[in-house]
Amino acid sequence: MTSSSSEDENIFEDCEKTEPGLASTSSSASPNITSAMWRPNTERRPLPMYKDKPEKTTRRESPSVRKIRKTVGFIVFFTGILYLVYNIGKATAPLPGRGRTYKDILSWGSKPKEPETWPEKQQAVKNAFIDSWNGYKKYAWGKDVYRPVSKTGVNMGPKPLGWIIVDSLDTLHIMGLKDQLKEARTWVHKDLDYNMDYEVNTFETTIRMLGGMLSAHYLTKDDMYLDKAADLGNRLLGAFDSISGIPYSSVNLHSSKGKKSHTDLGAASTAEAATLQLEFKYLAKLTGESLYWEKVEKILSIMDANKVRSGLVPIYIQPDTGQFSSRVIRLGSRGDSYYEYLIKQYLQTNEEEPIYKEMYDESVQGIKDHLIKQSTPNKLTFIGELNTGVGGKLSTKMDHLVCFAGGMLAIGATNGLPLDDARRKGFWSTVREADIQLAMELTHTCYEMYSQTQTGLAPEIVYFNTDKDSTSDFTIKRNDGHNLQRPETVESLFILWRLTKNPIYREWGWNIFKSFEHWTKLQGDAGYASINDVRNTPPAFRNNMESFWLSETLKYLYLLFDDSDELLPLTDVVFNTEAHPFPKFSMDPLFKTGWSRSKKATAPTPGNAAADEPLQKPIDQTDKKPKPISKDDRKEASNAEARAEDIPVRQVGAADTAPSISE
Numbered sequence: 001m002t003s004s005s006s007e008d009e010n011i012f013e014d015c016e017k018t019e020p021g022l023a024s025t026s027s028s029a030s031p032n033i034t035s036a037m038w039r040p041n042t043e044r045r046p047l048p049m050y051k052d053k054p055e056k057t058t059r060r061e062s063p064s065v066r067k068i069r070k071t072v073g074f075i076v077f078f079t080g081i082l083y084l085v086y087n088i089g090k091a092t093a094p095l096p097g098r099g100r101t102y103k104d105i106l107s108w109g110s111k112p113k114e115p116e117t118w119p120e121k122q123q124a125v126k127n128a129f130i131d132s133w134n135g136y137k138k139y140a141w142g143k144d145v146y147r148p149v150s151k152t153g154v155n156m157g158p159k160p161l162g163w164i165i166v167d168s169l170d171t172l173h174i175m176g177l178k179d180q181l182k183e184a185r186t187w188v189h190k191d192l193d194y195n196m197d198y199e200v201n202t203f204e205t206t207i208r209m210l211g212g213m214l215s216a217h218y219l220t221k222d223d224m225y226l227d228k229a230a231d232l233g234n235r236l237l238g239a240f241d242s243i244s245g246i247p248y249s250s251v252n253l254h255s256s257k258g259k260k261s262h263t264d265l266g267a268a269s270t271a272e273a274a275t276l277q278l279e280f281k282y283l284a285k286l287t288g289e290s291l292y293w294e295k296v297e298k299i300l301s302i303m304d305a306n307k308v309r310s311g312l313v314p315i316y317i318q319p320d321t322g323q324f325s326s327r328v329i330r331l332g333s334r335g336d337s338y339y340e341y342l343i344k345q346y347l348q349t350n351e352e353e354p355i356y357k358e359m360y361d362e363s364v365q366g367i368k369d370h371l372i373k374q375s376t377p378n379k380l381t382f383i384g385e386l387n388t389g390v391g392g393k394l395s396t397k398m399d400h401l402v403c404f405a406g407g408m409l410a411i412g413a414t415n416g417l418p419l420d421d422a423r424r425k426g427f428w429s430t431v432r433e434a435d436i437q438l439a440m441e442l443t444h445t446c447y448e449m450y451s452q453t454q455t456g457l458a459p460e461i462v463y464f465n466t467d468k469d470s471t472s473d474f475t476i477k478r479n480d481g482h483n484l485q486r487p488e489t490v491e492s493l494f495i496l497w498r499l500t501k502n503p504i505y506r507e508w509g510w511n512i513f514k515s516f517e518h519w520t521k522l523q524g525d526a527g528y529a530s531i532n533d534v535r536n537t538p539p540a541f542r543n544n545m546e547s548f549w550l551s552e553t554l555k556y557l558y559l560l561f562d563d564s565d566e567l568l569p570l571t572d573v574v575f576n577t578e579a580h581p582f583p584k585f586s587m588d589p590l591f592k593t594g595w596s597r598s599k600k601a602t603a604p605t606p607g608n609a610a611a612d613e614p615l616q617k618p619i620d621q622t623d624k625k626p627k628p629i630s631k632d633d634r635k636e637a638s639n640a641e642a643r644a645e646d647i648p649v650r651q652v653g654a655a656d657t658a659p660s661i662s663e
Helices: 006-018 063-092 102-107 118-140 165-174 178-191 202-220 223-240 277-287 290-305 336-348 354-370 400-414 419-423 430-451 488-500 504-520 548-560
Strands: 145-147 152-154 199-201 250-252 372-374 381-383 397-399 461-464 573-575 581-583
Touching: 118 145, 118 152, 118 165, 118 504, 118 548, 165 178, 165 202, 165 548, 178 223, 199 202, 202 223, 202 250, 202 277, 202 581, 223 250, 223 277, 223 290, 277 290, 277 336, 277 581, 290 354, 336 354, 336 400, 336 573, 354 372, 354 400, 354 430, 381 400, 381 430, 397 400, 400 419, 400 430, 400 488, 419 430, 419 488, 430 488, 430 504, 488 504, 488 548, 504 548
Parallel strands: none
Antiparallel strands: 145 152, 199 250, 372 381, 397 461, 573 581
16 A cells, blocks of 8 residues: 555645544544543532431321322323334334334434444445345335335336446445346346337446446356347447437337437537446457447547637537537536546557547546636635636536546556656656546535535536625525436545555545445435435435435445555456446557547637538448448427526537427
């Protein structure tokens, strides 16, 4: 175990000494129990002994009076028993709408003995996973959605997609839960069939289901998972059959026909379109099928041909034209994993594709130049949003989703090497040093999003305060206070712990886990659930457990508390955006980067190309398609409400192909 550098320690020195909510490992922080113990006051005048009390005169009671006293005593005793039984039942009955009991409320504030060693804390995380898994198994086994408060489950389509089971396969393996993994494998083998007439989200199905199968194959070497992955991958290929090559948001699993988004004027989310590469490239490597590789790398060539300013991409792109159709720029929803997958593609192929490192470096510099600001009063570094593009006013809104950025910047600076080792490499530079410092600052900010709330849990969204008179670093708006047990902060804590060995990251992670355990665990055997508002104690439960609670949040916490550097080292693996680990590999002999960056293109604005013209000539795939897919000419209606800042810009000159709002 390498010690953290002096630079790392200095960053958090003031935090540990002065800032509220930060864990301290100093023994001086422990109270002196002996000195605080109660001691008798020897100077106090003692109470008179019984013999010093004045004598009372006694009188004889008649038999009738004694009988009445006995009867009254019996009635009082019996009434007391009934009252006690009633209150015991009441204490174990759930509170209306909350799933907790009065007994739980009375127990809040009590401090049971905490695990002391990191293996014990790791076991506590494993126990939380087991409780969650057992609740799902008992009340919703095989279902895609688990509702732990009502103890029910439902599928998203006509048949199960394996949304929870497949997403959890690698966590089961990593935690050594052999019996549960065996049962899950049996279900995948016998009950999971993706041949169904149902439209799925291309992105979510790729990162969760395809990624889950590929990761399970990598860890177990079981070809059954690879067979399932290849079958699913072939069904998803139809999503890429747009005019430009930008994938459609949805695809039918039976017909393999892609579908435009039913909202957002048919635009695809930039992050969703650009977060398929790790999965399909690894599938290509395992199967030798180059089509998977070509389909996903083309997406990045199309996006790069837009020549966006400062490497910052808008959050929507049109599948018909291959051009961005929005001015909103953010690292939260619809933008986040575009940046994440640039650096991870570079690392996945053993740094053999520098084109993605170049794009990543441009984007990170753009983030530093246009999106970074600090809060008042504690100068927390945060990443804001640009609702009108580069050069516009910076919004101080930051999603919890943005908290992945600390981990991204850390692995981007070090290439996954321990920080001390990376600093000795020839590639180290002042830019990389700045990146790792920014990674640490952002991760500290994300921890503060937890520690500064009443529950110790972060809300979905915060707005940072920058006015000089502000007394709190951020504000939580009315509808943004929920917590879905998201993984982004603990992901960054895990990565920074692995790279720096600074124990503060483990301490922060343990504090977060304790808050999850305290506020999101249900009474009884149903497991854990999301909560409605982190500002309320106790918070009301939401009737939902997201699959990423099992596949990401608890996995990253388990790895954070692991004392071995041999369990999924960052030098050997990359994690996809759903925390599924894939091995790094060499492209030889079958694969190579099939495109290069154009230096002559100018930065287009939304609508400077006809909608029926592809941005560039598509790759010839005449002989490679598994089956021909006819073009879908049905127009999609955009009838969903959206915030004004998220509505894509309609393409100019695309009247013939743009979806009709009134249809």
